[in-house]
Amino acid sequence: MSHSHVHPTPPARLRAPLGDWARLALRDRGILVNVVFVLASIVLVVVAAFTSPAFLTQDNITNLLSQIATPGLLSVGMLIVILTAGIDLSVGSVVALTGVMSAGMSGSMPLPVALFLAILVGTGCGVANGVLIARFGIAPFVVTLAGLTTFRGLGFVYSQIPIAPEDPSFLWLGSKLLGPVPLVAVIMLAVFALAWIFVNRTTVGRALVAIGGNPDAARLAGISVRRHLVLAYGICGFTAAVAGVILASRVGIAQPSVGVGFELDAIAACVIGGASFMGGRGSLVGTLGGVVLLGLINNLQNLYNVQSYWQQVFKGLIIVAVVLARRAGAREGGG
Numbered sequence: 001m002s003h004s005h006v007h008p009t010p011p012a013r014l015r016a017p018l019g020d021w022a023r024l025a026l027r028d029r030g031i032l033v034n035v036v037f038v039l040a041s042i043v044l045v046v047v048a049a050f051t052s053p054a055f056l057t058q059d060n061i062t063n064l065l066s067q068i069a070t071p072g073l074l075s076v077g078m079l080i081v082i083l084t085a086g087i088d089l090s091v092g093s094v095v096a097l098t099g100v101m102s103a104g105m106s107g108s109m110p111l112p113v114a115l116f117l118a119i120l121v122g123t124g125c126g127v128a129n130g131v132l133i134a135r136f137g138i139a140p141f142v143v144t145l146a147g148l149t150t151f152r153g154l155g156f157v158y159s160q161i162p163i164a165p166e167d168p169s170f171l172w173l174g175s176k177l178l179g180p181v182p183l184v185a186v187i188m189l190a191v192f193a194l195a196w197i198f199v200n201r202t203t204v205g206r207a208l209v210a211i212g213g214n215p216d217a218a219r220l221a222g223i224s225v226r227r228h229l230v231l232a233y234g235i236c237g238f239t240a241a242v243a244g245v246i247l248a249s250r251v252g253i254a255q256p257s258v259g260v261g262f263e264l265d266a267i268a269a270c271v272i273g274g275a276s277f278m279g280g281r282g283s284l285v286g287t288l289g290g291v292v293l294l295g296l297i298n299n300l301q302n303l304y305n306v307q308s309y310w311q312q313v314f315k316g317l318i319i320v321a322v323v324l325a326r327r328a329g330a331r332e333g334g335g
Contacts, residue, residue, distance in 0.1 A: 055299075061180065074091050083199070090150075091266060093147065096244065100248075125240075126240070130234055211279070
């Protein structure tokens with residue numbers, strides 16, 4: 001008597017030949033775009049190493065890490081706002097305001113108090129943006145555009161001329177090295193790590209992402225959309241304030257005119273990292289990669305003595321190319 005053994009039919013995906021697996025992997029063009037950006041960064045480093053003797057020197061690497069600290073901090077707050085389908089155009093002005101306030105107050109009160117008050121003011125600017133957006137339903141673009149001019153004006157009200165801090169210890173934060181690594185770069189990486197935990201491992205962080213994906217569904221799920229929006233813009237103001245203090249400490253002088261266009265660099269880093277202006281999608285790891293890539297591009301252009309206005313042209317073209325690549329990746333990935 002023969003015994004027949006019935007074997008379950010494997011799912012179609014398991015029966016797919018190796019070539020189909022490759023095609024399935026490539027269907028998500030978003031992953032492919034990420035790989036391309038990583039390869040582009042590697043190519044930039046290799047080309048720079050062979051064409052510029054100064055690129056791999058310790059001084060240049062230290063300088064590069066110091067320079068990306070400010071846009072890196074701005075990008076963290078900007079991404080959290082973008083995750084809610086918002087935008088904050090006022091971060092550059094907050095950098096200027098908190099920079100001049102921290103430098104100015106450091107001569108008349110203990111340094112920690114001066115830094116705390118300046119960061120508190122910057123956080124308050126973000127909260128004010130959030131209240132206007134969440135409570136009155138004004139578009140984020142309009143509110144933060146108004147904030148851009150208002151906070152910049154407050155910086156000039158505080159001081160119309162650059163301020164050199166009187167306390168020599170004010171410069172410690174921006175000049176301290178931990179081995180070959182600047183302290184400001186360590187602070188930036190720590191903020192990225194904390195933000196990653198916040199967005200991916202906390203209920204509040206996941207709620208912000210949910211609000212960006214579908215605010216009505218989030219509201220029906222019991223999430224207080226207004227409070228979370230105020231929190232998101234408050235965080236953005238906080239990171240901008242810290243960036244302003246760090247920048248003033250690093251360059252040794254605070255100017256009310258500094259920070260023009262900083263918001264564009266932060267937005268560009270988020271977009272390069274895969275963030276969507278529609279909300280609900282973005283990556284802190286990808287944003288950090290965007291910060292590094294833009295920092296490399298700026299550093300190389302300086303080493304090659306590219307004129308500043310051509311640098312702006314190249315950066316604009318890069319942003320457009322990245323947006324197009326991300327858009328194509330999302331379209332193909334969605335089938």
